[in-house]
Amino acid sequence: MAEEVKLFGTWTSPYSRRIELALKLKGIPFQYIEEDLSNKSPQLLKYNPVHKMVPVLVHNGKPITESQIILEYIDETWKNNPFLPQDPYQRAMARFWAKFIDEKVKAAEMKAKSVEGKEIELVVEEFFEEMKFLENELKGKDFFGGETIGFVDIVANIVAFFFTVTQQAVGVEAFTPEKFPVLFKWIGKITEIDVVNECRPPREKHLAYVKAVIEGFKSAPK
Ligand SMILES: N[C@@H](CCC(=O)N[C@@H](CS)C(=O)NCC(=O)O)C(=O)O
Structure with a gap:
């Protein structure tokens, strides 16, 4: 199955930018969706009903929120160029x-x-x-x-x-x-x-x- 990776972010958000960087470092193609935080999209509210914040990574339809958790998810899912040490x-x-x-x-x-x-x-x-x-x-x-x-x-x-x-x-x-x-x-x-x-x-x-x-x-x- 082809991977579907979407990133909901905002240009000014350092947390969004870190996920963009992680995906690029791993070489993962993704679709970026710019959110207007003063008028959040129904999709953002659906994918992050708890915090209603960006970034949200949606991998094959499954949302992951909180940037450090997303980084770990990316590192565990795509093993090339590891971010976390092995030890x-x-x-x-x-x-x-x-x-x-x-x-x-x-x-x-x-x-x-x-x-x-x-x-x-x-x-x-x-x-x-x-x-x-x-x-x-x-x-x-x-x-x-x-x-x-x-x-x-x-x-x-x-x-x-x-x-x-x-x-x-x-x-x-x-x-x-x-x-x-x-x-x-x-x-x-x-x-x-x-x-x-x-x-x-x-x-x-x-x-x-x-x-x-x-x-x-x-x-x-x-
Ligand atoms: N702990 C969160 C922080 C994310 C965050 O603060 N996002 C801000 C943008 S920089 C946001 O979406 N704010 C919208 C709001 O608070 O309604 C993470 O690491 O992902």
Whole structure:
């Protein structure tokens, strides 16, 4: 039976972009369906009735949600170019760091929504303090996955692209090559991979979008 792979995503969503990247790294042909999150499609609501969020991967009619779970599903279903290491301890560590990244990102996002002005800068500063753990984890390696891009690299792409854009939109210089030499070297390395760049939103359009979102937070009733 021919495989049918569909990805429901949104261009600004780092979680959607990581699934696109995973599918491309595995060489899996797929149909991409762009969702308008202000007017979610009946299909999205059917496939993700619990969270009603993108990304959703639909494989031969079966939906899978939550980006890290989708990544593991892809890795288990298509065995070429494995994302997770074989060794159980190394697998556990990869899952630990991936979870760490998403938890810290979500926490920073929630905090940023509840504060104003200068306080946003503090949230960004605090977030990048947490990211020092990630800097340490990467020391001595080209990629989190070792010699090549793996599970944590795919998840950490959010730090490489999305946080640099957010920082520029907010106008804070918390994430700099001076403070994070190892992470910046890693950004240089993953940016050399064409498929990684293909899965990144266009920078100027993305920057304009993030600025508009931040303005929205500021003007939203508290
Ligand atoms: N934990 C989820 C997060 C996904 C997520 O936050 N998706 C956002 C877009 S970036 C979304 O669909 N938001 C729609 C909503 O909250 O109604 C994952 O890893 O897939």
